[in-house]
Amino acid sequence: MHDPFAPKQLEFITNATKKWNLAHGSVRSGKTVCTVFAFMHAVYNCPDSKIYIVGHTFDTAYRNVVRMLMESEEMALFRPFCSWSGKKLTFKDKIITVLGAKDEGAVGNFQGLTMSLVYCDEMTLYPDSIIDMIDSRLSMPHSKGYAAMNPSHPKHKVKQWIDRAELGDNNYYALHFTLEDTPYVNQEYKNRIRDSSSGIFHKRNYLGLWCLAEGAIFDFFDPKIYVVPRAPAAAEYFIAGIDYGASNPFCCLVIGVNTGKNAQTGKQMWVEAEYYWDHKKKERQKTNTEMADDVELFLEPYGVKQIYIDPSAASFKSDLRKRGMHTVDANNEVEEGIYTLTSEMKRGFVKIVSGCTNLIREIESYVWDSKASEKGYDEPLKRDDHAIDALRYIVHTHKVNVYDPYKEKPAVDKYMRYNINTFDTSKDPLRGQRGRSF
Numbered sequence: 001m002h003d004p005f006a007p008k009q010l011e012f013i014t015n016a017t018k019k020w021n022l023a024h025g026s027v028r029s030g031k032t033v034c035t036v037f038a039f040m041h042a043v044y045n046c047p048d049s050k051i052y053i054v055g056h057t058f059d060t061a062y063r064n065v066v067r068m069l070m071e072s073e074e075m076a077l078f079r080p081f082c083s084w085s086g087k088k089l090t091f092k093d094k095i096i097t098v099l100g101a102k103d104e105g106a107v108g109n110f111q112g113l114t115m116s117l118v119y120c121d122e123m124t125l126y127p128d129s130i131i132d133m134i135d136s137r138l139s140m141p142h143s144k145g146y147a148a149m150n151p152s153h154p155k156h157k158v159k160q161w162i163d164r165a166e167l168g169d170n171n172y173y174a175l176h177f178t179l180e181d182t183p184y185v186n187q188e189y190k191n192r193i194r195d196s197s198s199g200i201f202h203k204r205n206y207l208g209l210w211c212l213a214e215g216a217i218f219d220f221f222d223p224k225i226y227v228v229p230r231a232p233a234a235a236e237y238f239i240a241g242i243d244y245g246a247s248n249p250f251c252c253l254v255i256g257v258n259t260g261k262n263a264q265t266g267k268q269m270w271v272e273a274e275y276y277w278d279h280k281k282k283e284r285q286k287t288n289t290e291m292a293d294d295v296e297l298f299l300e301p302y303g304v305k306q307i308y309i310d311p312s313a314a315s316f317k318s319d320l321r322k323r324g325m326h327t328v329d330a331n332n333e334v335e336e337g338i339y340t341l342t343s344e345m346k347r348g349f350v351k352i353v354s355g356c357t358n359l360i361r362e363i364e365s366y367v368w369d370s371k372a373s374e375k376g377y378d379e380p381l382k383r384d385d386h387a388i389d390a391l392r393y394i395v396h397t398h399k400v401n402v403y404d405p406y407k408e409k410p411a412v413d414k415y416m417r418y419n420i421n422t423f424d425t426s427k428d429p430l431r432g433q434r435g436r437s438f
């Protein structure tokens with residue numbers, strides 16, 4: 001039996017009595033558990049039902065908060081008094097409304113509300129306008145806000161609240177969490193987060209720091225490690241990614257995948273070949289039909305399963321479909337996609353065959369946009385990023401069905417499934433088929 005809370009969580013729960021109570025820091029460091037606990041304690045004492053749980057979207061609020069309340073051991077104290085129906089959470093005589101900050105029409109949902117209590121999950125992902133709106137809704141003397149978040153850029157609105165808390169402003173309480181503060185996550189996971197992230201992702205997710213997105217994005221990229229002379233394994237299948245450009249460069253990458261199932265290794269992916277057409281550097285601009293001809297010819301030897309494509313390239317996508325190619329709209333979330341790519345590369349899952357010179361050049365020169373950073377946005381410099389986008393589309397969207405020898409069902413002897421001491425022989429489906437009877 002472990003302690004119900006880590007010391008850092010207890011510190012938060014004890015001191016979270018201000019207008020805004022903010023838990024910020026590394027991923028999986030126990031922020032949500034203690035913030036929700038403090039919030040639910042306040043719900044218990046709240047005189048009315050003007051109580052809200054807000055998530056990045058309604059679905060994430062349901063997944064991260066409502067389900068945690070209804071299912072987890074950490075919330076066992078509240079669980080028997082909670083029920084969920086009609087998109088509302090009931091706790092004893094209180095009704096808690098769940099809202100998504102980024103859902104369509106979100107502003108309308110918040111307008112005109114009076115909030116006595118609000119819990120905001122992953123608050124740094126909300127638009128600034130919604131953060132302002134929520135802040136202005138906490139208008140009653142007993143109103144309180146609780147929020148958990150991973151750090152973002154240092155000019156973020158919530159970071160200014162944290163700074164005020166540190167300067168002694170009585171309206172704000174903030175506590176910084178690191179992965180080392182939680183005993184509930186195993187060391188192996190902590191090491192994986194430490195080793196699989198780099199640059200801002202390492203600083204924000206592992207160290208929990210509010211830092212600017214600046215400098216090289218793939219600062220860990222060493223061609224000696226990530227560039228290989230030939231495919232590192234036999235491909236079980238191939239997939240492709242396309243970043244479409246009508247006047248900007250057009251890029252198509254083919255990736256070989258080995259799930260490890262046959263070789264009993266971990267998964268491996270590698271960029272096998274690239275097709276890159278820079279309309280400005282080449283003698284002329286190609287039409288969509290010519291480009292689709294090129295892609296068809298380029299992909300022919302590989303028999304690719306799917307082509308992950310920029311969702312905005314609608315007409316090119318239909319050109320490919322008419323030729324019998326399977327296209328899939330790629331997940332185009334830039335920051336999340338870069339994070340996935342970084343972590344997959346650092347974990348050794350993605351290699352690049354040396355012939356893909358444009359991709360290698362782009363990776364080496366891919367940097368954060370310093371002007372956007374100054375304005376408070378995390379964006380890569382939109383310059384030489386066409387092959388990288390094609391790679392990001394594939395790696396961020398395609399889920400490899402990984403072979404894990406430890407997760408495979410062990411070859412259990414069917415006769416060994418039952419505990420002989422407690423076994424009711426009359427219900428034995430194999431009765432009479434066994435070598436001996438009970």
Ligand SMILES: Nc1ncnc2c1ncn2[C@@H]1O[C@H](COP(=O)(O)OP(=O)(O)OP(=O)(O)O)[C@@H](O)[C@H]1O
Nearest residue numbers: 004005006026027028029030031032033034074184
């Ligand atoms: N007091 C606790 N007792 C048992 N398990 C806990 C406790 N606190 C946290 N955990 C476990 O640790 C994990 C991370 O906790 P939590 O979700 O609160 O972290 P977080 O900092 O909000 O993470 P993220 O940054 O991913 O949102 C969860 O799986 C949770 O079950």
Ligand SMILES: [Mg+2]
Nearest residue numbers: 031032122148
């Ligand atoms: Mg959380």
